[in-house]
């Protein structure tokens with residue numbers, strides 16, 4: 001079933017994963033072309049959080065609660081009912097593997113300047129019209145070219161490439177839950193941190209279990225409107241808000257990303273309500289990243305987000321009491337720099353994903369001693 005990868009295959013995989021600092025293909029990891037039959041499939045495992053119902057086996061990982069009859073595949077495209085048991089088909093078969101700067105996640109207050117060994121399998125439980133990774137998120141592992149990398153290999157590679165963390169990212173780690181959980185447990189034992197980059201669309205129980213081994217999360221808060229969530233993302237707002245509170249309660253370092261999509265999520269009153277909610281729920285110490293939209297997938301007719309809209313959103317957030325507000329996907333400027341909220345001096349200067357200055361010492365501003373929230377070592 002496995003075959004050697006040629007140059008064209010490699011380029012396809014690298015592009016699908018949005019580009020990282022380096023691709024592991026060049027280090028000799030052998031990719032596999034999946035078979036067409038569901039069994040035998042080396043990369044399957046009995047799924048967690050499943051229950052039997054009269055209408056089929058139900059997955060309780062995310063609010064979609066897929067209920068599947070024999071042979072049916074899930075909304076996220078990587079779970080299937082085989083013989084009355086739900087299996088994940090995304091276990092040990094990432095379709096994207098890169099070594100990234102942690103700033104790319106984006107995480108600005110978590111081990112700045114470090115590397116994150118980043119993996120994703122095919123599949124997602126949402127269907128965002130603007131998805132930038134749709135070539136892997138809207139596919140099943142049967143349709144992507146995958147690496148053969150069980151949890152122990154992921155950890156081994158993270159160590160080999162001197163990564164301080166492993167990031168579960170690019171597509172949606174909620175849907176490759178078992179792979180994320182098992183890899184995270186092993187990583188913890190080896191002193192490697194774990195990063196979840198997710199839309200946070202997950203039920204409480206599996207999330208609390210995952211939080212026991214996750215050190216940092218960047219969660220997309222896609223808008224502050226249930227109606228928009230339904231139309232733009234095929235999801236719901238409330239589970240994401242509940243999830244943000246759970247990360248906070250469980251002590252996971254959190255950064256929040258809000259992508260501003262013209263005509264969809266650029267209403268400044270809505271952005272103000274979102275920021276007020278973050279403040280009222282004690283989430284004002286966590287960085288908020290406003291991210292610029294670039295036309296992609298089913299929204300190619302829209303323009304990129306005007307810089308003025310992003311700047312206005314940033315002002316609104318700062319006025320609402322959010323302490324660290326960044327603007328992402330905009331080259332140049334000082335939108336990604338960190339300033340001390342007390343003495344306003346420049347603390348971390350970033351040029352792209354590079355750190356050019358860092359004046360945080362032992363978690364404090366080097367100039368005035370103000371404590372800067374984050375994970376610094």
Ligand code: SF4
Pocket residue numbers: 059060061062063064065066074075076077079124125174175
């Ligand atoms: S994780 Fe996948 S299978 Fe489970 S409920 Fe969500 S979309 Fe359905």
